Amino acid sequence: xxxxLIVGNGxxxxxxxxxxxxxxxxxxxxxxxxxxxxxxxxxxxPSVLAGVLPPAAVALPxxxxxxxxxxxxxxxxxxxxxxxxxxxxxxxxxxxxxxxxTGARARVPAVAGLRRVDGRPHPRVRVVRALDDCTNLPxxxxxxxxxxxxxVEVAAALRAAGRAVSLVHCHPAPMNRxxxxxxxxxxxxxxxxxxxxxxLDGRAVEYRRxxxxxxxxxxxxxxxxxxxxxAEPDTRLARRAGLEVRHGxxxxxxxxxxxxxxxxxxxxxxxxxxxxxxxxxxxxQADTLAAVLTGxxxxxxxxxxxxxxxxxxxxxxxxxxxxxxDGQTVLLSDPVRGRYARxxxxxxRVARAVVVGLPHAAAALTxxxxxxxxxxxxxxxxxxxxAGCDDPDYEMPAEAVICMCNNVxxxxxHDAWHEWGARDVxxxxxxxxxxxxxxxxxxxxxxxxxxxx
Amino acid sequence: MTAVLVVVGHGMxxxxxxxxxxxxDTAGxxxxxxxxxxxxxAYDRTALSSYLDGxxxxxxxxxxHDLLHDSLVEWRFGVRVTHVDRVACLVTTxxxxxxxxxxxxxxTGSRPFVPPIPGRDLPGCFVYxxxxxxxxxxxxxxxxxxxxxxxxxLLGLEAANALRLLGMRPRVVEMAPHxxxxxxxxxxxxxxxxxxxxxxxxxxxxVATQRVEAGADGxxxxxxxxxxxxxxADVVVFSAGVRARDDLADGAGLPRGERGGxxxxxxxxxxxxxIWAVGECAAVNGRVYGLVVPGYRMADAVAAVLLGQGDAAxxxxxxxxxxxxxxxxxxxxxxxxxxxxxxxxxxYADEDAGTYARLxxxxxxxxxxxxxxxxxxxxxxxxxxxxxHRLPAAPEYLLRARS
Numbered sequence: 001x002x003x004x005l006i007v008g009n010g011x012x013x014x015x016x017x018x019x020x021x022x023x024x025x026x027x028x029x030x031x032x033x034x035x036x037x038x039x040x041x042x043x044x045x046p047s048v049l050a051g052v053l054p055p056a057a058v059a060l061p062x063x064x065x066x067x068x069x070x071x072x073x074x075x076x077x078x079x080x081x082x083x084x085x086x087x088x089x090x091x092x093x094x095x096x097x098x099x100x101x102t103g104a105r106a107r108v109p110a111v112a113g114l115r116r117v118d119g120r121p122h123p124r125v126r127v128v129r130a131l132d133d134c135t136n137l138p139x140x141x142x143x144x145x146x147x148x149x150x151x152v153e154v155a156a157a158l159r160a161a162g163r164a165v166s167l168v169h170c171h172p173a174p175m176n177r178x179x180x181x182x183x184x185x186x187x188x189x190x191x192x193x194x195x196x197x198x199x200l201d202g203r204a205v206e207y208r209r210x211x212x213x214x215x216x217x218x219x220x221x222x223x224x225x226x227x228x229x230x231a232e233p234d235t236r237l238a239r240r241a242g243l244e245v246r247h248g249x250x251x252x253x254x255x256x257x258x259x260x261x262x263x264x265x266x267x268x269x270x271x272x273x274x275x276x277x278x279x280x281x282x283x284x285q286a287d288t289l290a291a292v293l294t295g296x297x298x299x300x301x302x303x304x305x306x307x308x309x310x311x312x313x314x315x316x317x318x319x320x321x322x323x324x325x326d327g328q329t330v331l332l333s334d335p336v337r338g339r340y341a342r343x344x345x346x347x348x349r350v351a352r353a354v355v356v357g358l359p360h361a362a363a364a365l366t367x368x369x370x371x372x373x374x375x376x377x378x379x380x381x382x383x384x385x386x387a388g389c390d391d392p393d394y395e396m397p398a399e400a401v402i403c404m405c406n407n408v409x410x411x412x413x414h415d416a417w418h419e420w421g422a423r424d425v426x427x428x429x430x431x432x433x434x435x436x437x438x439x440x441x442x443x444x445x446x447x448x449x450x451x452x453x
Numbered sequence: 454m455t456a457v458l459v460v461v462g463h464g465m466x467x468x469x470x471x472x473x474x475x476x477x478d479t480a481g482x483x484x485x486x487x488x489x490x491x492x493x494x495a496y497d498r499t500a501l502s503s504y505l506d507g508x509x510x511x512x513x514x515x516x517x518h519d520l521l522h523d524s525l526v527e528w529r530f531g532v533r534v535t536h537v538d539r540v541a542c543l544v545t546t547x548x549x550x551x552x553x554x555x556x557x558x559x560x561t562g563s564r565p566f567v568p569p570i571p572g573r574d575l576p577g578c579f580v581y582x583x584x585x586x587x588x589x590x591x592x593x594x595x596x597x598x599x600x601x602x603x604x605x606x607l608l609g610l611e612a613a614n615a616l617r618l619l620g621m622r623p624r625v626v627e628m629a630p631h632x633x634x635x636x637x638x639x640x641x642x643x644x645x646x647x648x649x650x651x652x653x654x655x656x657x658x659x660v661a662t663q664r665v666e667a668g669a670d671g672x673x674x675x676x677x678x679x680x681x682x683x684x685x686a687d688v689v690v691f692s693a694g695v696r697a698r699d700d701l702a703d704g705a706g707l708p709r710g711e712r713g714g715x716x717x718x719x720x721x722x723x724x725x726x727x728i729w730a731v732g733e734c735a736a737v738n739g740r741v742y743g744l745v746v747p748g749y750r751m752a753d754a755v756a757a758v759l760l761g762q763g764d765a766a767x768x769x770x771x772x773x774x775x776x777x778x779x780x781x782x783x784x785x786x787x788x789x790x791x792x793x794x795x796x797x798x799x800x801y802a803d804e805d806a807g808t809y810a811r812l813x814x815x816x817x818x819x820x821x822x823x824x825x826x827x828x829x830x831x832x833x834x835x836x837x838x839x840x841x842h843r844l845p846a847a848p849e850y851l852l853r854a855r856s
Binding site: 326327329330331332333336377378380396397399402404405407410441443444 | 794796833
């Protein structure tokens with residue numbers, strides 16, 4: 001019987017175990033989780049942070065079948081020759097196949113004062129990565145450092161829970177990797193109208209005596225400082241074991257590392273030069289690996305990029321890759337009501353879309369993108385969620401002025417037709433003077449004639 | 454008893470007034486005296502560049518045979534009014550004559566504004582307003598030589614087209630960051646710059662002209678810009694705006710608008726009950742309109758008043774414009790800049806096809822307020838009449854409208 005060993009107990013590992021079981025994996029499965037808690041849904045952590053969800057609410061259902069999950073066990077080395085994983089408590093776990101699902105570690109920026117003098121972490125400074133980071137947040141004003149997806153989500157959630165929040169970002173617009181500048185600006189307006197203080201182009205330099213100082217001299221009082229400046233794949237184990245590692249642990253489309261008996265999935269894995277860093281990708285990789293290890297010729301196909309953020313009244317969606325050439329674009333820009341959508345189309349299909357403040361549109365566009373189906377009708381209707389009139393034989397209103405030079409309405413043309421018997425463009429011109437000015441309305445007058453016949 | 458109406462100026466709007474009045478004055482209440490400064494009768498100034506593209510002055514004239522020989526209209530061309538005596542109800546002309554009036558309509562139009570930069574009077578500098586200006590330009594143009602147009606608005610692009618028709622290599626200098634800043638938004642302006650570039654006209658935006666430089670022969674040789682660069686130019690055409698011709702105001706004791714023009718109310722009346730002003734020389738409640746269609750509406754309103762056929766106010770101007778130059782279409786209509794409260798934008802852009810359509814919609818998400826079209830303005834005659842109305846169909850259908 002093959003012994004399957006998984007290092008890591010996050011969403012990727014959890015999903016993998018479930019899928020392997022569902023596919024009838026016949027060997028033993030052992031999971032080594034470094035955190036002392038059962039697997040939980042990391043995506044919900046901002047809600048725990050905001051005190052909206054208790055920690056127990058984010059726990060994932062227990063492992064199915066007979067998987068053996070060891071909590072609080074940290075893997076420190078892999079002996080590939082003996083096929084053994086050595087742990088911090090001095091044990092060795094044998095394997096026939098090893099899956100690395102070690103995830104990522106929060107990046108700590110180069111800001112002075114994040115640690116105490118004695119090297120211990122500052123009690124008011126936290127990263128936002130593990131469940132432990134998100135419980136018992138100290139009271140007072142929260143400053144969130146980093147306005148990527150996580151930072152925006154955390155800031156919005158905390159604000160919605162009634163905390164005073166400032167959001168600091170070193171770029172000119174939040175979520176700059178996903179959004180174009182105009183959408184970023186719209187997002188700022190949403191955050192500000194929710195009363196999140198947003199500071200852009202701000203690089204943090206020092207945190208001292210409860211004040212965060214920025215490079216340009218701005219100072220922010222911060223009772224709590226949350227670091228949301230990104231995560232790095234946790235490749236320590238893989239590196240020490242001599243596996244091929246670039247930014248992440250390099251894997252092929254079957255999620256295999258440079259050692260055929262070792263796979264890697266989730267935030268620690270790099271496929272085709274990309275570490276996706278998204279939970280949906282981690283799940284897809286887990287599914288693929290489960291299929292591969294149960295004998296299917298499965299291959300991981302890079303998924304289509306999709307980011308959706310709904311938190312504290314802020315709704316942002318970034319659909320599709322950012323490097324799509326402009327092609328055909330539809331833009332809806334309504335700063336007054338905080339609505340924004342920029343959709344790039346290719347062959348009548350959604351190739352890229354950024355949506356702010358239009359939740360139904362975001363959902364509709366996501367669906368169209370996922371299924372790669374052509375647009376069913378007009379874009380405006382889709383964006384506003386209205387049925388919209390797609391009838392090509394529409395009616396021009398009667399009071400519409402057709403001939404501007406001579407101030408002739410459609411009604412006037414109709415009257416001339418019916419009351420004066422003017423039945424062609426020339427006769428209408430004589431009766432109403434339409435088309436006798438600059439002449440640009442002649443096509444529309446002709447159309448009206450044809451419609452009347 | 455026929456009253457005398459004197460019309461000062463025979464441009465497009467002055468002509469419209471005479472036309473409108475004569476067609477509706479079946480009882481012959483008014484005898485009209487038209488005093489036109491140019492040596493020719495009114496012509497279609499909006500089609501000026503076609504004069505260099507095969508059309509003759511005669512082709513452009515607006516004065517038809519019937520009106521020319523109308524017994525109740527006296528036409529005097531090449532005559533400039535120098536003074537208005539409101540007490541005696543008399544106008545004096547440059548040839549020494551006096552004409553009595555019962556009603557006076559001022560339709561003196563505008564003159565080109567030439568910015569006060571050094572070198573503006575050098576031989577080789579021109580303005581772009583009258584057929585005479587075009588004759589001078591034609592005489593000075595040399596094939597394949599560079600020409601610079603100062604001012605990248607509607608008129609500037611027409612002037613650039615004129616230079617192109619004359620075989621020259623035109624460049625346009627515009628102070629705003631993009632072309633046609635009064636009519637279109639920055640993104641549309643960018644595309645317009647690209648499209649115009651594709652037909653050989655280079656636009657220099659975001660720079661001002663500092664001086665016009667002369668060559669050894671004392672004629673225009675180059676134009677120096679505010680960014681330090683210099684552009685070669687054999688010919689310079691100023692199209693940097695117009696100023697209302699309100700010179701008669703002082704002598705007549707009539708007030709001017711803040712930005713010039715004879716100050717009138719929304720019925721085009723000056724403070725004098727016998728004097729009106731229409732067209733580009735009129736400042737309606739202080740505002741001057743530089744397009745012909747608002748002038749037409751003013752002329753229609755005054756004609757109606759003179760005939761006692763209503764007292765309708767000038768209904769406000771539709772500032773819509775459509776331009777087709779060098780194969781590039783541009784249209785701007787309604788509240789193109791989205792200044793109405795609650796207005797928002799819907800833009801359909803196709804980089805590959807080089808088209809841009811921006812619709813400005815009202816807060817009700819259904820009413821069209823205005824828009825801008827660049828690259829393909831075929832939908833203009835369909836969209837413009839829909840201003841103020843609910844969109845009757847999805848924008849894609851309206852934009853694809855072909856007749």
